[in-house]
Amino acid sequence: MILRIALALFAVPIAGGLLAGMDRIITARMQRRKGPPLLQPFYDVIKLLQKEATTVNMITRFFTTFSLCFTILAVVLLFTGQDLLLCIFAFTLACVFFVIMGYSGYSPYSFIGAERELIQIMCYEPMILIAAFAFYEVSGSFHVEVVWKLDQPLITRLPLIFLGLMFILTIKLRKSPFDLSMSHHGHQEIVKGITTELTGVCLAMVEITHWFEIIFSLALVYIFFVSSAAYMQVLAVFICLAVYFLEIVIDNVFARVKWKNALKISWIVTGVASLANFVILGLL
Amino acid sequence: MLGLLLGLPVLAALFMLLFKKQRQIAILTRACASLVIALSITFCVLNYNKTLIIDLSFQHWLPYATLLLEVLISGFIIYKAIVHKSVLLCLLTGLSILLSIGYEFLYKDKTEVSQTIFIDKLSLLMILIIGVIGGIICIYAVEYMKDYHRHNPEIPDRRNIFFTVMFLFLAAMFGIVITNQLSLLLLCWEISSLASFLLIGYTKTPKAVKNSFTAIQTNVFGGLLFTVGLVLLGVNGIADFRSLVSSNGSLTVSIAVFLLSAAALTKSAQFPFSGWLLGAMVAPTPSSALLHSSTMVKAGVYLLLRLSPMLGSNVSGITVTMIGGVTFLAAAMMAVSQTDSKRVLAHSTISNLGLIIACVGIGTPEAIWAAIMLVVFHAIAKSLLFLSVGSTSHQLGSRSIEDMDGLIGISKQLTIFLIIGIAGMFIAPFGMLIAKWAAMRAFLDSGNFLIVIIVAFASTITMFFWTKWLGKLIANAHRIKPTSYVMRGDEKVSLYSLAALVIIICLLHPLVSSSFIEPYINSTTTDSFPPPIEPVASAIIIGMLCLIFILPLILYPIYHKFSVKQTSLYLSGENTGDDESFYGGMGQVHRVELRNWYMQGIFGEEFWLRKSVYLGAGILIAGFFAVIGGHVV
Incomplete structure (x- = not known):
């Protein structure tokens, strides 16, 4: 238990940061650039932490901290094998704090970014919930623990739900075409969106939160592929990496969509994938 | 004790009519509302360890009193309907009261109920919700209504009527959650419909009147469904929840359960019946609060909860x-x-x-x-x-x-x-x-x-x-x-x-x-x-709640110590x-x-x-x- 908590607290941000670093290198190579060193995200955060703290108001930083704390809590709960729905609820709470942080900034950019972030949550949340429901339906429990005891990984029973989850992960990770609320590149019409008003420590916290988010999202993928077989447990990690690579490719291939389309597409995908998969489950 | 619990709001309602001075009404409301809160809590504590069953079947006047009250209520509604020329409402109310009268006289012998009042843990919990939250809302309403009339001088000040209806509402809700006998429940049901009608129409503006009629029409329709269900159950010799739940599922019983459920849906403002609750927003806020949170809409849910073994x-x-x-x-x-x-x-x-x-x-x-x-x-x-x-x-x-x-x-x-x-x-x-x-x-x-x-x-x-x-x-x-x-x-x-x-x-x-x-x-x-919810999960939830309150306490001194420079917003320079x-x-x-x-x-x-x-x-x-x-x- 303590080992797992330690894993969640220390290994996860490192892994998340490394993934973010890899992301930047791969993206750069796709654009025929060299790209920054692998550890660049860590350098960035360290630099941000050393900056003089300025803020537009006195409450924004509270929400940033809250968001980080509850994201960490969600990851800890997930890694210790707790109820999957509880993890998702904690995660949603963190996301809500993040949105409120954006609202509290109150410049047009962060305000609109917050609204868009909220729409992005509305796009992906149903699918995440349904994925958890499907997990319960197949494994008979909400406890994440049971996936390590399954004879066959969930993907064999829930292929369509997994595809739906893949789709919304792009939205969750704010990858193009769904980087509506903030983009990692400062070329957006709303500047840096929800994080426009953040500097220094607050921005560093948002970065770290994002590392945790990456791992949380990939852990959901992991759950679909892991089983009691040892080789699956290793293979699932590589599948997660492959999924993340796919996300990077998608990020670089697509142009940003309008929020209306994002909402419609994601809800249609969620509805069709989940309904079809549940019907198939019922028939089997 | 039970009599007190039921009687207090009724008495409060009646007394309220006598007073005209706003100060007196305010004091009376505060006193009665606090008493209702105290009584409902005491009642729950005293009766916590037992299931309270009271037989009132030997009280032969009870069915007649019930019927009389129902006739009075229907008469009032029909009168209102005639004044405002609503044929539909007239028909619905008339039909429903005729059915009630027929039911009382035709099935009187078949439908003897030995457990008139049945109070289990669910009833106790409902009493707590109604009493405590209803009481708090009444206390709040005292100041609110004063302000309300100051802000809206064009609305006639009928605060005594307002508080009368509020307390009547509470009494009706207490009635609904303690009776086992369906005909008594129907009476309280109708009282709460009437009370909501009066509250929604309080301001007497054209919009309020229109919306109050929407509400009463929907609720009288629900009452009609309820009465038909009651008659159908009467045919089978069932007149209370306890025998209904243990009955076999014959055709008439199934239809009756369906009709009662539909009646519950009208009260709880489910589609297609939700229009009235949206219209109810014209009422002063405390009455909306009462309708929405602890009373009216929860009556429908309560009925369904009692029917749930048949669902x-x-x-x-x-x-x-x-x-x-x-x-x-x-x-x-x-x-x-x-x-x-x-x-x-x-x-x-x-x-x-x-x-x-x-x-x-x-x-x-x-x-x-x-x-x-x-x-x-x-x-x-x-x-x-x-x-x-x-x-x-x-x-x-x-x-x-x-x-x-x-x-x-x-x-x-x-x-x-x-x-x-x-x-x-x-x-x-x-x-x-x-x-x-x-x-x-x-x-x-x-x-x-x-x-x-x-x-x-x-x-x-x-x-x-x-x-x-x-x-x-x-x-x-x-x-x-x-x-x-x-x-x-x-x-x-x-x-x-x-x-x-x-x-x-x-x-x-x-x-x-x-x-x-x-x-x-x-x-x-x-x-x-x-x-x-497993104990571990409960503990985590409670932990999270504590975290939300503790984090700011930890963060505040830290953030206070490292003061930051406040800058202006980014508005493109x-x-x-x-x-x-x-x-x-x-x-x-x-x-x-x-x-x-x-x-x-x-x-x-x-x-x-x-x-x-x-x-x-x-x-x-x-x-x-x-x-x-x-x-x-």
């Missing part, structure tokens, strides 16, 4: 579940498009009741547990929200959410109450979410996948419209101006106690479960029933310096105005309201024919 995987159960699911989703979508805070609350009430009713329709112990939890949390958080919105609208002079970004400058307390109320409605680790969590599990276990998918979408939309309201409350927080508004006694007491309740009941939810809900469920089912305006293209100064999203194109009320009413009606009619057809085939 489940049969046609009635599936119909109720589906209507609940559709209502949950459709009302949540419509809530997104509303700018009027009271209307958002109305839609969210309908939506939450949809979830509760979907749970009851499932009928498994787990689902019933979730439903009762939802009732408890919803009653507390919703009444807090209504009362806060009431005070807010008096302070801002507007009910629009768009104007609420200035609220924190006027009253920090009110903003915090609104935030607590909103958090209590949808987010972990607060109450509604705990219950919803169990509900999700129950839906999954029932194998109804359609409802599972509906719940996933509806929960998300619920989160959306609450969060954007929350955002609006916090958005302007850095421009805090000195507080210009001081909360007064009654307001303060009621708002503080409700806000405290939201948090305390969240912390104590395992206790609520183990002392009320689990014993009740164990008394209705033979299977052993573990509470759906054109900030005039006050964060509220910027230089436009020709150098002129523009104000920054930020508006929320209401997405009329996707979630527009006009578009969805009609569709969901048709869908609800369709499900109901299909269910009705399926109930008949299932037995014929």
Whole structure:
């Protein structure tokens, strides 16, 4: 238990940061650039932490901290094998704090970014919930623990739900075409969106939160592929990496969509994938 | 003791009519409301360890008294209907009272009920909800109504009538949750319909009158369905819940259960019957709070809870579940498009009741547990929200959410109450979410996948419209101006106690479960029933709640120590310096105005309201024919 908590607290941000670093290198190579060193995200955060703290108001930083704390809590709960729905609820709470942080900034950019972030949550949340429901339906429990005891990984029973989850992960990770609320590149019409008003420590916290988010999202993928077989447990990690690579490719291939389309597409995908998969489950 | 509990609100109501001076009314209301709260708590403590059963069948006057009261109520409604030339209402009421009279005389001997009053843990819990929350709302109303009449001098001051009806309402609700005999329940049912009619029509503006007639028509229609169900049960010699639940499922009984469920749907404002609750928003806020949180709409839920052993995987159960699911989703979508805070609350009430009713329709112990939890949390958080919105609208002079970004400058307390109320409605680790969590599990276990998918979408939309309201409350927080508004006694007491309740009941939810809900469920089912939320999960939830309150305490001194430089907002370099305006293209100064999203194109009320009413009606009619057809085939 303590080992797992330690894993969640220390290994996860490192892994998340490394993934973010890899992301930047791969993206750069796709654009025929060299790209920054692998550890660049860590350098960035360290630099941000050393900056003089300025803020537009006195409450924004509270929400940033809250968001980080509850994201960490969600990851800890997930890694210790707790109820999957509880993890998702904690995660949603963190996301809500993040949105409120954006609202509290109150410049047009962060305000609109917050609204868009909220729409992005509305796009992906149903699918995440349904994925958890499907997990319960197949494994008979909400406890994440049971996936390590399954004879066959969930993907064999829930292929369509997994595809739906893949789709919304792009939205969750704010990858193009769904980087509506903030983009990692400062070329957006709303500047840096929800994080426009953040500097220094607050921005560093948002970065770290994002590392945790990456791992949380990939852990959901992991759950679909892991089983009691040892080789699956290793293979699932590589599948997660492959999924993340796919996300990077998608990020670089697509142009940003309008929020209306994002909402419609994601809800249609969620509805069709989940309904079809549940019907198939019922028939089997 | 029971007589006192029932009699006090009735007496309070009657006394209120005698007084004309506002001071006297205020004092009387405060006293009676506090007494109601104290009495309901004492009653629960004293009767906690037993199931109270009282036989009143030897009181031969009781049926006649019931009938007389029903005739009086119907007479009043018919009189009102004639004055306002509503033929439909006349017909419905007339039909319903004729049926009641016929029932009383034809089936009098067949329908002797030995357990007139039956008070188990569910009734006790309901008494607590009605008494405590209803009482708090009455206390709040004292100051509110004073302000209300000061702000709206054109409305005739009939405060004594207002408080009479409020207390009558409480009495009727107490009646509903303690009787076992269906005809008595019908009487209280009609009283609450009448009370809601009077409250909605209080201001006597044309709109209020129109909406009050919508309400009474819907509720009288529900009463008619109830009466037909009662007569059908009378044919089978059933006149109370206890024998109904243990009866066999013959055709007439199934139809009767279906009709009673449909009657419950009218009270709980489910589609296709939800129009009246939206119209009820014209009433002064405390009465809306009463209708929405602890009384009116919960009467329907209570009836369904009592019927729940007859629901489940049969046609009635599936119909109720589906209507609940559709209502949950459709009302949540419509809530997104509303700018009027009271209307958002109305839609969210309908939506939450949809979830509760979907749970009851499932009928498994787990689902019933979730439903009762939802009732408890919803009653507390919703009444807090209504009362806060009431005070807010008096302070801002507007009910629009768009104007609420200035609220924190006027009253920090009110903003915090609104935030607590909103958090209590949808987010972990607060109450509604705990219950919803169990509900999700129950839906999954029932194998109804359609409802599972509906719940996933509806929960998300619920989160959306609450969060954007929350955002609006916090958005302007850095421009805090000195507080210009001081909360007064009654307001303060009621708002503080409700806000405290939201948090305390969240912390104590395992206790609520183990002392009320689990014993009740164990008394209705033979299977052993573990509470759906495991102790570990409960502990984590409580831990999260504590974290939310402890974190700021830890952070505040740290942040205080490392003071930061405050800078101005990024307005593309054109900030005039006050964060509220910027230089436009020709150098002129523009104000920054930020508006929320209401997405009329996707979630527009006009578009969805009609569709969901048709869908609800369709499900109901299909269910009705399926109930008949299932037995014929």
